[in-house]
Amino acid sequence: MTDIQIALIQALQAQAAWLAAPMQFFSFLGQPEFYLLVIPALYWCWNPRLGLRLGLLMGISGGINEALKVAFHLPRPYWVSPEVRALGSYPSFGLPSAHAQGAVTFWGLIAADARRRWVLIVAVTLVFLVGVSRVALGVHFPIDVIAGWAFGAVILLGFLAFEGPVGRRVAALPLSRQVLVAFAGSLALALVSTSALMALGDWQVPASWAAGALERSGQPIHPFDLRDAVTASGLFFGFAAGAAAEHHRGSMCAVGKVSVRLLRYAFGIAVTGVIWFGIGFLIPQDPVFAACALQYLRAAAAGAWVSFGAPTVFSRLNLADRF
Known part of the structure; x- marks a missing residue:
């Protein structure tokens, strides 16, 4: 199967002469950065309920994906094959594949x-192209993408089934x-990844994988680094807690002229960037616990700003109504 x-x-x-550029584009449509740009746009400017559901x-999905990666602990193709660019x-x-699952x-x-x-x-076309792009870029085996699609479908169906009663x-x-x-x-999201890591015991990444990845x-x-799992966990907390406070006060109504919506988005995203990169400068490489704690706080602060802080400012600046 690996050879195939x-x-x-x-x-x-x-x-690759003509395929590389479009594959990079479709791969970006599965990047966390893409979701962090689109979800606030929906939440602030178009459909707050859909933006909230997507954020949660x-x-x-991001937290579960990190746990699954550690649980399976399988290499990427360019780690193990010199034939893959x-x-x-x-x-x-x-x-x-996190891109396929996402x-x-x-x-x-x-x-x-x-x-x-x-x-x-x-939607189906984009999901397919995102998955193909990951294979074409040499960062995933086809089975990684298929597994990502499968896990993504299970998570989506579970969310649709339980969001009503749980909500x-x-x-x-x-x-x-x-x-x-x-x-x-x-x-709970962070604990799942931590448990998966602990279950590996003293298993070590083969030296050939690390050497192959570095060479190519x-x-x-650093596949044991749980900062991405901590980021997903922090974003979930900040976004969910902020949305709860926003709903308690009276949710923002994402209406208004196009110019007003664009102003909301430009201001909101700019502050999000200040929060993200400003706190990011404070995050040390070591010790690991301190780095993870600050990463969690950064993600939580960014999520809370998107779901609560920005709508509050918009209302005070008369950039949004409430209902």
Whole structure:
């Protein structure tokens, strides 16, 4: 199976002269940065409810993906095969593909919310192209992508099945309890990845994987680093807790002239960047606990700003109404 998969990657990369640029583009549509740009736009400017659902779902999916990667602890193709060109570089394990899994959850929820045939067709096409791009770039085996699609579908279906009853029960709680539930959920996401790492015991990354990755991409790997899991956990807490406070006060109504919506987005994203990169400068490489704690706080602060801080400022500046 490995030989067949490498042959498929080589076949795709043989077309790299014209395929590389579009594959990089479709790969970006599965990047966390893409979701962090689009979800606030929906939440602030178009459909707050859909933005909230996507924010929560992507936090859950991201946390679960990190745990699954550690649990399977399988290499990326350019780590193990000199025949694969590394047109991208990633330090984490390969299976399941986070891009493929995230594409299914993100675009799948949009299609489920829209309930229109053309939206479903676009969503399926984008999910497929995101997955193919990961293979063409040499950063995933085809089986990684297939597993990502499968896990993404399970997570999406589970979210659609439970968001109603769970959401109603949480909404019936006082605000302090809702914030506590959000914090407990974020800790559960982090605990899943930590448990997967502990289950590996004294297993070590083969030296050949690390050497191959460094030789072919020029970048070292650190697949046991749980900072991405901590980031997903922190974003989930900040976004969920902020949304609970926002709903308690009266949710923002994402209406208004196009110019007003663009002003909201430009200001909100600029402050998000200040929070993200400003706190990022304070995060040390060592010790690991301090780095993870600050990473969690940075992600939580960014999530809370998106779901609560920005709408509050918008209202005070008369950039948004409430209902």
